[in-house]
Amino acid sequence: MQEENSTTVHRDPSRDHDTEIRYDAQRIETKWSARWQEDASLYSAEPNSTKPKYYVLEMLPYPSGALHMGHVRNYAIGDALARYMWMNGYNVLHPMGWDSFGLPAENAAISNNTPPREWTLRNIANMKAQMNRLGFAYDWSREVTTCLPEYYRWNQWFFLKLYERGLAYRKKSKVNWCPKCATVLANEQVVAGCCWRHEDTLVDQRELEQWFLRTTQYADELLRDLDKLDGWPEKVKIMQRNWIGRSEGTLVDFKLDVPAGFPPSMITVFTTRVDTIYGATSIQLAPEHPMVADFAAHNDLLRSEVEQLIAEQRKAREVGDIGAIEKHGVNTGRFAINPYSSEKIPIWVANYILMDYGTGAIMSVPAHDERDYEFARKYRLEIRLVILPQTTDLEETVAEPPLPFTTLDGLLVNSGRFSGLSCAEAIPKMSAHAEKEGFGKATVTYRLKDWGVSRQRYWGTPIPMLYCENDGIVPVPEKELPVLLPDKIDITLTGGSPLSRVPEFVNAVCPKCGGSARRETDTMDTFVDSSWYFYRYTDAHNDNAPFDSKIGAYWFGDRGIDQYIGGVEHAILHLIYSRFWTKFMRDMGLVKNAEPVERLFTQGMVIKDGAKMSKSLGNVVSPDEMIARYGADSARMYSLFAAPPDRDLDWQDKGVEGVQRFLSRVYRYVGRHAQKSPVEAQLAVSALQTEALSPEARQIQRKLHQTIKRVSDDFQGRWHFNTCVAAIMELVNELYAAEENVARASSPPKAVPETLLAAVQRDLVLLIAPFAPYLAHELWEMLGEKGSLLRAPWPKYDPALAKEEEIEIPVQVNGKLRSLIVVPADASEETIRERALSDEKIKSLIAGKQIVKIIVVPGKLINIVLR
C-alpha cells in the first residue's frame, strides 16, 4: 500500500523555485503584523481563567530612539517562552512598557530644542512600531509608560507611604555632581570618576540635602532571602551579597587624650577583629572624618596635609583604582586611649581610610592587617604581635609568624586577661566586655547604603513634598496627587533644578496652616519607576490604586513573577531596589509575596567582531536593517540559534543568512505538501499515528518525536534554544532526504509514504512557532487550519514512538574506537559482547593477544581491554 503511494510520485524538489514556492519574509511579516495589531485580543491575558497563570516579563526599555540587538535578543527569548506557554495551555501575562523618565530626554531637549515629553513619546512610538514589526506578542492593553501622570502619580503615592512609615527621610550628604549636566548623579551614573554622559568630565562631590529611602532597613532580609531564590543565577546572588556587604564586628570607643579642663571627646572605631586590639598601635582616621577638621582648625600645616590626602583619595576614585595608590598619612599629634589596655596611642590621618564605610575611623594593628602593616613599615610605627599560630605540633610552632599574620586560627598573647583565648572565642567575649564596661558593643555593618533618590532634573517624578515656614516639611495630601510636572519649561544646565525656576510650580499653599509653602523641586531617581512597574501591568488602568491587590495576588502568587528576563547589568541596582520595594509593599499589606521575581534569567550581551557594539567602533548592527534584509523571523531565530542565551552572542550576518535559508526550506517543504484535499490531510494525520510503517517512514516518525522531546525539554529546563533550533534543522534535513527518496524511488521499500511527509509538517509548524512566529502563522494558514496557532496545543511527545529500535554501538579496544556494531536498542550485555567479538576487524585486533577484561555499558559502548 505504501509502495503504491510512493512510486507514483515523481517530483524533483530542486525545481521548486520555478513553481513559485518562494519564501518572501517581507510579504508574510507585514501581512501578519497588521493582522495581529487589528486583533489585539490575541495576546491579552485573561482576567478570569481556569487555566494556570504564567507571568513572563522582559525588562522594559528606556525609549532612547530605536531598539538595538540586545533588545531583540532579550525579547526574542521572552517571546518564545510566552508563545510556548500559551501553546501549553497557560493563561499568559506578557506585557511591555517604557522606562521613560531620565536624563537623555532632557539633553535631547537642549540640543534639539524638543520638549522631553515630545521627544520621549516619539521614541516610544518608533520603538513600539519596531516591536510590532518584530512580531513580539505583547498585551499592549496593559502598556505602562512611566513618564505619564497615570503612572507617576503612584510613585508619589508610594513616596507618601514611605514617608509615613519613616522609610523616606531627608538628610544632608556628599553626592556626585556633574558640572556639565548640572545635576546630582547616582553612583551608578559615575564611570571611572567621570559622568557617564561626559566621559571626559570629572564628577565633583557636593554636600547637599537630599531625600533618601531607607533600604538599609531591609538589608538583613534582602541578604537572607537571597538563599530562597533558587530560580536566580548564582552569579547575580553573589553580586547582591557583595553589594549588601554584611560584616559583623565591634564598635569600640577610644577616648581622646585631652588636657584637664578640655571637654571630653571620643573616636568610635569599627573593627571585625577586636581580638587584635591589644596590638593596636595607632588610630587612623579618614581624611574627611569630622574630627580631622577640628584638629586642623588651628593648624594650617595639618590642614594642608589633610587636603593633600583628600585630593589623593579623589584622584584614586577617578582612576577607579583605589587599591593602587600609595599609602600616605599624617600624624595629628593627638592621642587616644585604648579602653582595653588604657594605653595611649597616636592618632593619624591616612588616605586609605574611607569615610563612607564603618565609622571612618579604624584601630591600626600592623601585626595582623596587611594594610596597617604596610603603613606602619612606611612610617616606622610599632608592630606588636598579639596573635600566635595555634598548632598541636610543637615542632612546627613558630614563635614569630611571618607578618602580617591575619588568620583567625590563632591564640591571643600579650592581650591582658584575654591572653590564651583563641581568636574565635575572644571576639564575642571581648565585645561583651566592651558592652558591659560601656565603651563599645558588637554590631553589624553593611556596605549597602540608603538610596538617595533626589535628582536636580526636570524629566522625572516630582517629589510630593512641601516646605512651609511654619510647619517645616509637609507631605502633599494624597487627594492632591498627582503633583503634575509642568509642561512648558525652559531647560538649561545652570541654576539648579529646572523646576525651581517655575514659580507656578514652586509656590504652593501649606495644607496644614494655609500659609505659603515651597514645593520640593527635585525629582525622583528613575529607578523608582522601575522598582514596581511590573505590578502595574496586572491592573494598568486603575485610577484608585497602583493596582488592585487581589489582581496583583493572582499574577504574583506567593513567589512573584514566574520568569523575568533581562541583561545582567541590572543584577544589582534595579533588582535590589525592586526587592526592597516588594518588601515594603508587603509590609504595608499590598502584596503577599516577599520577593518580586521567582525565576530570573540574565542573557548575555550581543557583540560583534569580539567587542561590544558601539558607535565609536562602528560595529553596530541595526534591527531595522536586519529585518529589511532577512526578515524579523530570521533575525529573531538567529539570535536564539547563534549561542546559548546566557552567553555572549557574536553577531554574524552570514549566520542570519543561514537561518533565512533554513526558514526557506521549511517554507518550501510545507508549500509542497500543503495543497492537500481534506481527505488527504486526514489520511496524512492518521498515517502519522500508525505504528505499522516502513522502516524509512518509521525513522521520520521517530525523528519527529525525538525533536518534540528535545525542544520541549529545553523550554522546561536549560533553555539552550540554540540546540532546539539545531534539532529542528536536523528534522527538516531528514525530511528533505526522505523526500528525495520518494521522488527518486528506484525501489519501493526505500520510499516513505507521502502522506507521512505531509503529516509531519503540521507538527513542524508548531515546533517553529515560538522561534519564527510569522512563518509559522503563514504556514498554519496554508495548511488550512482555522484556529489561532497560539492556542493550538503544543505537540505531544510519545516516548514509544521516539524509541530507537536499532542502535550503533562503538567498539573500543584499549579505550580506542576500532569498530561499530549495530544491535537492537535493548540488546543485552551478552549480545553486545558476542557481536563485538565476532566483528571481523575486532577479531584481527584481538588475535594473539590476551583479553584482560571487557566492559559493556548496554546501550552505550563496549571496551575490550587487551594485554
Added chain:
RNA sequence: GCCGAGAUGGUGGAAUUGGCAGACACGCAGGUCUUAGGAGCCUGUGCCUAAUAAGCGUGCGGGUUCAAGUCCCGCUCUCGGCACCA
C-alpha cells in the same frame, strides 16, 4: 588583590549523567541544474596522510579511570563584577 564565568576545527557553537569529540550552522571545495548562477539541490570538509590504514587532537603540566572536553591537583590566558570594606 578578591569573586564569578570561560578557553573545543578556518568561524559561531554541540557533546544534558565519565562512555563514538566536533551535532547544527557559517565558510571553503567539488558536483548537479542552468544562457548564466550570487538561487536551489547533492557530496566532502579537525590535523597529518595516497588512504575508508596508522598516528595526533578539546589553553598548559601532572593525576585518577577500562574510558576524561567532562573528575582531582597545579598553572596560563580572556572576559565580567567588586576593589585599601577595617
